[in-house]
Amino acid sequence: MTRRTLLDFFADLSALDGEFIAFDDGYRTWSYTYAQVAAAAHAFAARLRAQGIGKGRAVAVWGENRAEWIVALWGCLIEGVVLVPIDYRASAEFLARVATIVDARAILVGDAVDRERVTAQVPVWALAEMRPGDSDPVRPKADATAITADDTAEIIFTSGATSDPKGVVITHRNILANIVPIEREMAKYKKYARPFLPIRFLNLLPLSHMFGQAMATFIPPMLPGTVVFMRSYAPEDIARGRDIRGKCAMEDVLRDVAAAAEKAAEAGKVGIVGYCWGGLIVYVAACRMGDKLSCASGYYGGNIVSYLNEKPAVPLILHFGALDASIPMADIDRIRAAHPDMRVHVYEGADHGFNCDQRRQFNDEAARIAQRRTLDLFATHLA
Numbered sequence: 001m002t003r004r005t006l007l008d009f010f011a012d013l014s015a016l017d018g019e020f021i022a023f024d025d026g027y028r029t030w031s032y033t034y035a036q037v038a039a040a041a042h043a044f045a046a047r048l049r050a051q052g053i054g055k056g057r058a059v060a061v062w063g064e065n066r067a068e069w070i071v072a073l074w075g076c077l078i079e080g081v082v083l084v085p086i087d088y089r090a091s092a093e094f095l096a097r098v099a100t101i102v103d104a105r106a107i108l109v110g111d112a113v114d115r116e117r118v119t120a121q122v123p124v125w126a127l128a129e130m131r132p133g134d135s136d137p138v139r140p141k142a143d144a145t146a147i148t149a150d151d152t153a154e155i156i157f158t159s160g161a162t163s164d165p166k167g168v169v170i171t172h173r174n175i176l177a178n179i180v181p182i183e184r185e186m187a188k189y190k191k192y193a194r195p196f197l198p199i200r201f202l203n204l205l206p207l208s209h210m211f212g213q214a215m216a217t218f219i220p221p222m223l224p225g226t227v228v229f230m231r232s233y234a235p236e237d238i239a240r241g242r243d244i245r246g247k248c249a250m251e252d253v254l255r256d257v258a259a260a261a262e263k264a265a266e267a268g269k270v271g272i273v274g275y276c277w278g279g280l281i282v283y284v285a286a287c288r289m290g291d292k293l294s295c296a297s298g299y300y301g302g303n304i305v306s307y308l309n310e311k312p313a314v315p316l317i318l319h320f321g322a323l324d325a326s327i328p329m330a331d332i333d334r335i336r337a338a339h340p341d342m343r344v345h346v347y348e349g350a351d352h353g354f355n356c357d358q359r360r361q362f363n364d365e366a367a368r369i370a371q372r373r374t375l376d377l378f379a380t381h382l383a
Contacts, residue, residue, distance in 0.1 A: 022200075040131070056082065059084065085209075282298035293314050320332055
């Protein structure tokens, strides 16, 4: 197999079948195929062209591990644009210094960083906007940008904690020098992996580092396999969270809710409120527990669309943030269409978790309005 540039690798990746990336953001799991990621990369490349960001120009990316990060990488490589990765845990000041050094023409930001602190006078795009499958298909342009092995692919910067940040220029040739020998050796043993496919890679290394990139972007397609990203990088958080959610079937959770409602009913009528996963539980409980509940209020519950065939049996209101990338507006529209008489509120400027004052996404105004609506609902139906 010929590997003159990384785009040769991308051409093979684009033709693969199966799941490439799974991203668990803590609220739901997103799954994307190789074809979807490749199509999204071409769409992002087209966006760069439309903005006049061409070969040799730089784009910085400041965000957590997610599918759109890899989409951005390949989109830049297609156009010959230099990607400048910034660890999402780095400060906004560090980002600003690096963006100035490389003369970044755009900055991509994730959900785990504070977009409002980006001070550079260039376009700031949310990685969530580039979700694979969300955009219309884009045909690869006929006059593809000429890329050579010695063209710069990325510039990786040091922390700059004790001096000015220093960038290391990484070319296509540099990256290929690392991955081609691995690919050659793996090819000898692929037949032995077949009984275990698809092999899943849980990647806890940041994509802003080259080893993390290799294990997420280049190694899985060699099998092919699936790379899994999770929101938290703390192993104990990952183990605990997945263990709890894996053991909690909806039927078991509802039995707990029913037991709590029966106990609360000793004091009168019962209402229920829930947040995030609890928002989903509230919706299902409102549908199935009309004999135990009098009303319900659910905040930013993910995956409600999987239960739209069930109709709430008690008055129910739902609250969503307009900026919540984990619950697309298309899902909210489906909820409204399925239950036109149900009150569904969308709060402009609010993100997922807007009611939690321990999170960066806390939105005081949206939280106060949603609380008032919830208390009014309870006052009406629990009196």
